[in-house]
Amino acid sequence: MTLIWLGVLLFVAIGPIDYPGQPSVVVLTVVAIGLAIFLPSYRGGKLVFDRWFALQARSPRPSTRMLNNVAMFASLVGIVGITLVALDRTVLSGVSNSSYAELLRCAPGLVDTIAIKRTPLLYGGYVMFSFGFVSIVLFLLKGEEIRGWAAALGQLSIVSPIGYALLYSGRMPILFVLVLVAMAMLVRVAQGRTLLPRGHYLLLKTGIAVSLFAVYSSAIWSSRQSFCTQMLPLIAELEQEKNQRDASVAYDPAASGGIPRPKPAETIAATELNKRIVEAQKVQQAAPVASSADAFLPKMLMAWNVMPRGYVTSAIDSGRLSARGAMIGLSTYFYLTHGVRTIDIVWKARDKFTPQWGVYEIGVLSPLLRIYFSNSDQVAVMEAELRAAAIYGFFPTAWAAAFIDFGLVGAIIYVAIWGAVAGWSAAGSRHSGLMTPQLLLVFVLASVLLSPVQGPLGMANSALVLVSMLVTGLVLDFAKLRARETATPGGNTPAI
Structure with a gap:
């Protein structure tokens, strides 16, 4: 986690897109606090597995x-x-x-x-x-x-x-x-x-x-x-x-208790x-x-409020880099790194956000609220807050996503749970034959690598993937534990 974020911050500082003033002191502080929560929680998660679940190392392999x-x-x-x-x-x-x-x-x-x-x-x-x-x-x-x-x-x-x-x-x-x-x-x-x-x-x-x-x-x-x-x-x-x-559209004063x-x-x-x-x-x-670099760069400045660095512009002007290649490369780089600037924006507008309780990250919740809870204005309020902060449609990173969804205290708890699950699954994968820790470890490692883009529950409906991994792992491990109980002498209650 530390190496990934050091690399991302370095790329933002010297990469092909100039993010004015980034990474800022605010960004560095938020990242440092996030790591300070995640890493001790990781150690705690490992300790929990080592002390409470180490006996599972002797469990039989699933058939x-x-x-x-x-x-x-x-x-x-x-x-x-x-x-x-x-x-x-x-x-x-x-x-x-x-x-x-x-x-x-x-x-x-x-x-x-x-x-x-x-x-x-x-x-x-x-x-x-x-x-x-x-x-x-x-x-x-x-x-x-x-x-x-x-x-x-x-x-x-x-x-x-x-x-x-x-x-x-x-x-x-x-x-x-x-x-x-x-x-x-x-x-x-x-x-x-x-x-x-x-x-x-x-x-x-x-x-x-x-x-x-x-x-x-x-x-x-x-x-x-x-x-x-x-x-x-x-x-x-x-x-x-x-x-x-x-x-x-007229307002209905009788809706939702007079609101x-x-x-x-x-x-x-x-x-x-x-x-x-x-x-x-x-x-x-x-x-x-017609599309060209001359047309693309002003659009880039207007839409993203950034510009390519001088060495990129020079390569385009000299013909060493094609306009199409520059457009694809810069857009992909922006796609993966602009979340660092989002942290700064969210922090400066922190008083304008209300907790969304998972609706921001878990994509499947928004359409369900729109269709089955049409009287709820949570999705509309969330979108209004994101637009007011000028981050609607942009990636937030794991740290900003945690704050938007759960507020400051909730974000601390969220990151701590994330770190604890990482430690628990790492220890479980190393010291036991259980499948749930292995599947969770793959998921957590992926979420850590993609944390500069999104939170662990916000990547392409990854919350659903997490639930599916838990279900699959628990089914295998439950069968495994039952096999161990059957194979252990005295595992069955003796007749009196």
Whole structure:
């Protein structure tokens, strides 16, 4: 954790993008306090396992049959889950999923303006698809014992994160699963095993996956920039219509015990949105906008309030670096490092934030609140606070996310629990054969590596992945403990 944050702060200080005044004294102080909470909690978590659970080291290994059955079940659940999500989004929703997802990436504030159909399949799929992440990790950790169909399905489970990324026009789900893969390798090495299970050509497949992700990341960024440029006139129209509807909506003083709340405004039908997107694309294709470094850099300054450093501008001007290459490289660098500046912004606006109790990080909660608790204004209040602080749509880092979700005291507790789980799982993976600590350790290591971007519960619905890992690990360990009780003499209560 310490090395990762020292590296990130150094990259922000000297990297290709100039973040004015960053890392600031405020950022350095917040990071230092966060580490001062996390690291002792890590030691405490290790001590708890060593003292209370060390006897589990003598527990028998789970049967190969049980391990294969659980791995196969997790794989199938994940694959079925992402299939249900895809069916709802692409067929039953009534909207062109690719255009809808891209439009919300360009203008996330329009999410409540567009009426799309949501069926129970979507929510069922959300509960299930995260098991695909677990299946991949479980296969990598126990690939020597997982064979046949279970091994094939474990590798096929990569469709869950890839499908999720494609459906929502994102990159983080794929990045997250690749980081999980890397952390599973690290756990194997720490246990004195090979980097990957032998056979299955896993090293080659991993290299191909990383290469394809690099290509996909570049392609989706270019596609998003082009689409957002084409949709600028339509986005302006939709936002103007939204503002007019909001201004004309009367307040209902009888709602929620006399507390005035705005009545729901009318929304745009999905079929109408599809037609307007097609029309906007036709207009823009008739008059294409040329893109160049000269056009990109001012947009970068306006949107992000940053500029490339002199050595980057010089490389572009001299022709050593292409405008397209600069755009992709700088945007990716900004994507992964701008959270440091967010810490500073959040601290300066700290009095304007109210605790969100997980709604900020756990992405699945926002749509559930919008649909099933429409009288609640928590999502609207949260978005208003984020917009007022000018961080809406930006990554917060683990430290800022903890504060936004739980306040100052809650953030301290949150980081302490995170550190304790890290220590507990590290000790458990080293001193016992239990699966829950190993799965948790992979997750925690991934969350530590990605902490400059998001909190442990905020990465591509990682909260659901965490729950799936806990369920899978506990099922295996419960079977393991039952086997130990059966095998231990005197484990059964004698008849009197």
